[in-house]
Amino acid sequence: MGKGRGSRRAETHDKELGDAVVRAQRGDEAAFSAAYRLVHPPLLGYLRGLVGDDAEDVASDAWLEIARDLGRFRGDGAGFRAWTATIARHRAMDHLRRIRSRPRGTVLESELTGLPAPQDTAAEAFETVSTQEALALIAQLPRQQAEAVLLQTVIGLDGPAAARVLGKRPGAVRSATHRGLRRLERYLASPPRGGVTDSDSPSLGDAR
Template structure:
């Protein structure tokens, strides 16, 4: 996902620059590039309410795009930050976390900077990987999702989360190690509930 996102950053940057000048067609182009991974990211945070939260985020993006300064990669980070803020607001209102996510994105072919990430995400089906990610503590899940779904690098993910790059790297590492342990437990037939087995039914 990170590589694919980066490949489209030049096109995205050009569209955003025109959109800042009021070009509606260019804004539509930017939306079509950014929205699918952004929606998937929100599904990882708020579950079935992702569409509503995304709508709120895009209203804010459309309102403030004239103030945005940056390239395509910067726009991806900026929109992710807005979406995350709207997701946090939503979760505060409903007073709970989502019970799971149904992200529709192929994680199995992601370029990896860590052996653990590659082993975990390439060893299970997409549905199983996403079900496992949904079980992580929120900060760990956010770090993994920002880098694998939105395609942000470490510094950009740190800006979105308002923390240090080292903290994001640590959270992602802990999350991936936890995914590895849960996958090992699943394969060993450990303490996994019947509902977990159904959710993780795609594990190979």
């Protein structure tokens, strides 16, 4: 897929983030604050896509776990973004289970591992809207598509890293991202009325 706004911004700060994480692991509180400032805004956007208005509370739980387990992390800035996204997703899923509102998935008929990447026009069109508008559009997608798109356009992960966070096969994530971005492109061209359906959406939950 074409690199989105979030992905390029994240890559720009990855060295700074990696350095801050190393210092934070040595007990530098200012460095931990710097890492937080770099990671928290996109992480919160991702969580808003998962749990809506409860994102702040879930993010707080995630950061408590991140701070507690920071010494166990091994990797660079990009790896830290993926690690924190994984923790945040686990806390979001726990939250959804608690409130008994886990989203309904749909059946993945085929994994389409050979599907080409979405045209760059989809990502470029997506960049023309504000972050708030983008999240509102993503929220209209079937959940599995939305999560794949959020990880790559908001958190800034590449495809393999997004697949690891989701615990799914890269082909399934690539398929979900492709369909989600193409659907977003259609939304931007002609906003849908009355919401969307799951009729052609893949389910990452069934791709093993």
